[in-house]
Amino acid sequence: MKSLADLQAIRAKTLENINMRKEDENAARVVVGMATCGIAAGARPVMLKFLEEIKDRDLQHVTVSQTGCIGMCRLEPMVDIILPGQEKVTYVKVKPDMVDRIVAEHLIGGTPVAEYTIGAAEA
Amino acid sequence: MDLYRAHVLVCGGTGCTSSGSAKLIERFEEQIATNGLDKEVKVVRTGCFGLCEAGPVVIIYPEGTFYSRVKVEDVDEIVTEHLLKGRKVQHLVYVDHKTHESSVQKSLNEIGFYKQQERIALRNCGVIDPENIDEYIAFDGYQALGKALTEMTPEQVIDEILKSGLRGRGGAGFPTGKKWQFARASQAEHKYFVCNADEGDPGAFMDRSLLEGDPHAIIEAMAIGGYAIGADEGWVYVRAEYPIAVKRLEKAIEQAREYGLLGKNIFGTDFNFDIHIRLGAGAFVCGEETALMASIEGKRGEPRPKPPFPAVRGLFDSPTNINNVETLGNVAQIILKGADWFRSIGTEKSTGTKVFALGGKINNTGLVEVPMGVPLRTIIEDIGGGIPNGKKFKAVQTGGPSGGCIPASLLDISVEYDTLTSVGAMMGSGGMIVLDEDNCMVDIARFFLDFTVDESCGKCTPCRIGTRRMLEILERITEGKGEEGDIEKLENLAENIKNSALCGLGQTAPNPVLSTIKFFRDEYEAHIRDKKCPAHHCQAMLNYVITDKCRGCTLCARKCPVSAITGTVKEKHVIDTAKCIKCGQCIANCKFGAIIKD
Incomplete structure (x- = not known):
């Protein structure tokens, strides 16, 4: 290491990895339903896909966590996306190939993918 | 580097290690792999979180769930419930002594123990993996060194430390900037920068925790100090009784060398600096700076008169600066955030924060860092959670063998260098031993x-x-x-x-x-x-007496190991004080509270 820039590079590279340990009010949260019903319906590949997308796109301030069953097992796998300061948006029957769009349009773009949400499914 | 969705932080400080945290880490890794979570969940061994009372401590992020007193048997449940299904394991979650609230819905900083703390020296302890230099760098590590070397002159560095008002945290409270100034002023070909990690006060363990939890912070501060005074060689004098601290420090020095943060031409400048470790054999006197230097030189660890002060003639007869571990823990933050920021914390004459090791008769045994000037009451009652078993607070002993006691009547005193000295106690290294009514x-x-x-x-x-x-x-x-x-x-x-x-x-x-x-x-x-010990502590002046509450159940007579108790069934028993060895067995076993110490 010969310069401050080298130091910055290491900092940036590691930071995305340990960001979750900092108090971060601006973090967007991706919450995947991972009770028995969620897992049986295929929540795990969905969550892994989220992790992969977030890593590939180098997104900062996003945490991925899991939650238990909220009772609508028939709609699993369910994923909540909570952007800072906004109402949560719930996606249902999420499949790994839907994750790409959710990340691009919602997490990055800020516009929920209406057709995947619980509102669309129940309408 | 892979992206993980959850981090399991397991405390690897000395306290939690001795209550089995190493086995926990093994079990976590094993169980996480068995459940196929090893690509999503990372296990990190950190330094001390401070709440040693609740150890071994496990914190799971991003939720910030705080599990206390985790046993190996509990790991399977945490993995299958929390990590696999996202359900917190309620019965293992830390419960606040005072409010009886569990921390399930709260983040770490809202727990009573942490709420009133302000962590500068301990900022990374329990947050980063101390054996991973990248994590330290991610939390702004070595930025201050870079700033000092490339943007500041040595005089400017000293100025900043002077202006911050930082005073030595090892005991005497001498202004750190002044020390650096003296060492800078000495002309010599060779100078040394020494870190005093010979922590010896009974009950104090902040230096150990800092070295264990954030060794790079000390290395960075020593390099900054070396640059400021014009030294090219650093020594850490640390006791051999701190094996975890020594191991992590050695590893950290190696990593820093690899990255070129120690060695020749640091950050492309012409500044060279390297650090060696010298193990001490645990003599208390070697915490005294002249004895410490003698010990590093391989001589008998004995002090010598001052002057000459170390800044004039110190280690190997060269000008030397010596700072305590916790003092150094503040340096990088001051350079990075500025003297004004540091001054804004604490009081006029005692700036910044101080780490205290709470021990003795207190609910939350552990390590706390608070702004200077907080009332002693806050530390004992709010953060420390008060005295266990409903006993009455009597005094707190601060400053270890060099300090004094502060009685209950002075509990509202503000904790800073000069107020403590004015009542005959002292800040010392920050050990606080809490005494209750049973202490003589x-x-x-x-x-x-x-x-x-x-x-x-x-x-x-x-x-x-x-x-x-x-x-x-x-x-x-x-x-x-x-x-x-x-x-x-x-x-x-x-x-x-x-x-x-x-x-x-x-x-x-x-x-x-x-x-x-x-x-x-x-x-x-x-x-x-009166030949009486009011606290009923001194055995020689103590007699065990059976009162009229005795129902003659004979239990005490049977339990007495020296057959000092006699009496017939259903009649009041008597203790033969000549035979009695005051072991307390009778009191412990009496179901009627009939036996008292007089």
């Missing part, structure tokens, strides 16, 4: 003096013989053989030792005696005149 103050003084007598190096007479005489008097008093005039004799000896001892060890050794006499003279008098 004469015995506490005896305990600390016993320690200094043991640790006196013997070079000067006042310390070698004077403290021994004081101890003999104290032992006599606690054995019920005190005489009129003993208190005055103690005071007289104490003054003479303070004025004539060679180094800080001897000069401060009488403090625990003087301060207990000052605030608890009546206890001394009760021992000497």
Whole structure:
């Protein structure tokens, strides 16, 4: 290491990895339903896909966590996306190939993918 | 580097390691792999979180769930419930002593123990993996060194530290910037920067935790200090009793060398600096700077008179600067955030924060860092969670064998260098031993003096013989053989030792005696005149008595190991005080509370 820039590079590279340990009010949260019903319906590949997308796109301030069953097992796998300061948006029957769009349009773009949400499914 | 969705932080400090955290880590890794979570969940061994009472501690992010007293058997449940299904394991979640609230819905900083703390020196302890330099860098590590080397002159660095008002955290509270100034002013080809990690006060363990939890912070600060005073070589003098700290420090130095953060031409400048470790054998006197330097040089660890001060003639006869671990823990943050920021915390004359090791009769044993100037009451009652078992607070002993006691009447005193000194105690290294109504103050003084007598190096007479005489008097008093005039004799000896001892060890050794006499003279008098120990602690003056509450159940007579209790069934029993060895078995077993100490 010969310069401050080298130091910055290491900092940036590691930071995305340990960001979750900092108090971060601006973090967007991706919450995947991972009770028995969620897992049986295929929540795990969905969550892994989220992790992969977030890593590939180098997104900062996003945490991925899991939650238990909220009772609508028939709609699993369910994923909540909570952007800072906004109402949560719930996606249902999420499949790994839907994750790409959710990340691009919602997490990055800020516009929920209406057709995947619980509102669309129940309408 | 892979992206993980959850981090399991397991405390790897000395406290939690001794209660089995290493096995926890193994089990977590095993269970996480078995459940196929090893690509999503990362296990990190961190430094001390501070709440040692609740150890071993496990924190799971991003939720920030705080699990306490986790056993190996609990790991499977945490993995299958929390990590696999996202359901917190309620019965393992930490419960606040005072509010009885569990931390399930709260983040770490909202727990009573942490809420009133402000962590500067301990900022990374329990947050990063101390054996991973990248994590330190991610939390702004080595930025301050880069800034100092590329944007500041050595004088500017010293100026910033001076302006911050940082004072030595090892005991005496000397302004750090002034020390650096003196060392800078000395002209020599070779200078040294030494870190004093010979933490020896009974009950103090902040330096150990800092070295274990954030070793790079010390390395960075030493390099900054080396640049400021013009030193190219650093030494860390650390006790061999701190194996985890030593191991992590060695590893950290290696990593820093690999990255070019130690060595030649750091950050492309012409500044060279490297650090060596010297292990101490645990002699208390080697925390004194001149004795410490003698020990590094391979000589007997004995102090010498000052002047010459180390800044003029120190290690290997070269100008040397010596700072304590916790002092150094603040340096990088001051350079990075500025002196004004540091001054904004704490009080006018005591800036910043101080780490205290809470021990003794207190609910939350552990390590806390608070802004200078907080009331002592806040530390004891709010953060420390008060006294266990409904007992009454009596005093707190600060500053270890060099310090004194602060009684309950002064509980609202603000904790800073000068106020503590003004009541006869001292900041010291920050050990706080809490005493309750069952502690005998004469015995506490005896305990600390016993320690200094043991640790006196013997070079000067006042310390070698004077403290021994004081101890003999104290032992006599606690054995019920005190005489009129003993208190005055103690005071007289104490003054003479303070004025004539060679180094800080001897000069401060009488403090625990003087301060207990000052605030608890009546206890001394009760021992000497009435041959009574008001706290019912000193065995020699204690008799066990069976009161009329006795129902004659015979249990005590059967439990007594020396058959000192006699009596017939359903009639009041009697203790033969000549036979009684005061073991307390009878009191522990009596179901009617009929036996008392008198």
